[in-house]
Amino acid sequence: MKNFCITFSVLIIIIATAVFATVKFTAGESAATDYLRIHVRANSNEQTDQSVKYAVKDEVVKFITPYAAQCTDKQTAMEVIGGVLDGIERVCDRVLRENGFSYRSHAEIRSENFPTRVYGDLTLEEGVYDALIIELGTGKGDNWWCVIYPPLCFTSGNADVKYRSAIYDIIKRFFK
DSSP: OHHHHHHHHHHHHHHHHHHHHHHHHHHHHHGGGGOEEEEEEOSOSSHHHHHHHHHHHHHHHHHHHHHHHTOOSHHHHHHHHHTTHHHHHHHHHHHHHHTTOOOOEEEEEEEEEEOOEEETTEEEOSEEEEEEEEEETTOOSOEEEEEEETTSSSSSSOOOOOOOOHHHHHHHHHTO
8 A cells, every 4th residue: 555655646746747847838938928027227337327226216116016006917007007107207207317317217018028037936937028117318227127017026015925736735635
């Protein structure tokens, strides 16, 4: 009986691994459709441009947070954020002005190809994503990025996300 249990467990693990690999490969192509990213692109990589990028980011996050909080899906997020692009640009331009910069910002939602990026435990694979792009001046410098939907950067606190494995739960129950 013990050999049967071990064989059965190994078989389940092999099947689960094969299924997970297939799902991961397929999901990589469609996962981009589940996210609305945000990128704040600095004018250049000069220290002053990079510093103001973070000041702009802080104010934009404050401005967007109440809007992002009401979004229950990506499409709604795109519509809500798309409806406040002028307000986003006003916030950016105010911060730029207050810090002595004469260039302005431009904000729009568009699809772009992005490289693989890691945010904590989340990896966004390379691919085409919809994103709120905020360009400061020429927008040729390094960027700050995060995710508006699902709201990884636009919550009032850290989300307590826990992942469970159904296969692990089955095996755990089986060996009790």
